[in-house]
Amino acid sequence: MEQKAPRAVIFDLGRVILDFDHNIAAQKIYRFTAKTPNEIYQIFFDSDLTVSFEEGKISPFDFYLRIKELLALRLGYEDFVDIWNSIFFLTPDNLEVYSLAIRLSRHYPTLLLSNINLLHLEYIKKEFSIFDAFNYIVASCKVGAVKPKPVIYKQALELLSLPAEDVFYTDDRPELVQAAKELGINSSVYKGPEKLREDLLGLRFPREVVQ
Template identity: 25%
Template sequence: MIKALIFDFGDVFINLDKDAMNSRLKDFDIHELPEALHAKNREYEQGFVTSDEISENYRTEFPNMASEDFVDSWNSILLDFPEYRLKFLQKLAEEKDYLLILLSNTNENHINYIQENVSFYEDFKNCFDAFYLSHELGMRKPNPEIFEHILDTHELEPSECLFIDDTRENTEVAERLGFHTWNLEPTREDVIDLFTTKKELF
């Protein structure tokens, strides 16, 4: 029996263009990031690096990039947040049939941008019983410890949870831990179709 619905944020609720930053970086003649910067990105998602530090890391590596250029490029991944998805979530919250949990790999720059540009962000956040952002938690998907943290904190069994995420690597780890999963494909699926797409669980 499903007791908890655990949602990713990007490409589940807010639409993303995951290639946008690479496209923006090409404007600065940057075609590939060194592995050291990829590692810093992962640290930033876990809150181990500050927003100023990640900006400085990029600008040290690429001196022709100004601070505002970095932030604009970084946030270019974020697109629109269709309000009908908020309404779907609000209905779930009102019905109170499931524990609603957000579990997102994100960072301070992205959340600040969303807070400034999504007028109903606080309404969205208030729908959840728990709201976990990787940079606040100090952990990121697909590390098993972040899933175990959810289970321990909320006294849940993996078989009682449905985890919805657009990244295959994340759902594969959750599956190995015993979670039910939906690896949502954003180009052809929508979270509002949850109860028809995964009807065998409900």
Template identity: 35%
Template sequence: MAHQRSNKLEGLKESPMPVGEPVPSTPKAVIFDIGRVIVRLDLNRALAPIAAAMHGAIDQSAKRLSPEETWAFIRADQHWQDWQEGRISSAEWHQHLMRRLKLSLSYREFRDAWNLVLDPELILSESLFARLSARCQLALLSNTDPIHAECLEQRFTFGRYFPVRIYSCRIGASKPSPLIYRAALELLGVAAHQAMYVDDIQEFVDAARQMGLDAIRFETRDLLEVELCRRQLC
């Protein structure tokens, strides 16, 4: 399997570039989103228990929400962005959400369930970050809440390759706001055109490009490797 993957990657690396497509310059820094780029998000594992509790608490006759629908329901809350940008504490968010969902989970129960969304099996390997960190600066840039930020810092080790770690809940701004991209650039000490940005959400890629960053949408590790090689980072 590894041999087949290597052959596939080599084939992609050797594919000719489309005529007229400019060759990107080698960045001084690479900035990564986290969720669905580095860390897998397992909504079912985290939200199935909450969805089940919601079904019992709100209306027994109502259709039971899927984990994806539960995630969308929670993200649509009027205070979601306040929590994501650090204007309310995790304790306040927990109390608000329990009242809204008519649940009685303790803070610890909610925190532990919430953190289950962060799958310990990474999408991108630490060997990639070790290699890149020898060639350029690395940074993390994520829309995330204080509970997940703490979990990422304590339970995952890939952060050691990222001396600059920007979380929306600590900056007070979230993507696609220019403020959060600017915060990363300032801490890295590079201009926008000197940084590469990787995200799985096209809206955030577009926002980074408008700031002048060399931004790409993440799809697979193999395709990311191709883009890194085009920038002399392989």
């Protein structure tokens, strides 16, 4: 029996549709604290505090107050938010994948699945015209769980009203792809737009849509 193409596509956001560099924020914050950029990075982006923020368990202002305390930060809330949001930018590869997502969305349901905090989510909605490529957005800060927790993938499948085997998912982080595979989702590690097109063609998505 000939294999059929999946009936929906799930994209990760960061480093797939939109790029970012956490060091941008760490370097900017450095002027307003006695901590080193590396210490700032660890607290900002590699801590339980950030996970709690991405899961929507603390508010943006409470997150700021906690950061202010941890860094002895000499910076007001609005200025902090501006720096916190300054990490994002679009690359040619991002734009290529965005164009692919637009083409796919004309034939298949598309969904954006992201570990993201509320400040970043609202900022990206306002500043980047990329969400129009997706029928659905599943954000960790709205679900209350981050990838690789199964519940966030299951939320995506529920929105799509499809079984796992009928869905394709791409993400740049291998451990998050593996978590999706364990739920039965067709998944591949994102390694650039050309490899993504190869993966889609390998799953029998139509060439005229993918190319």
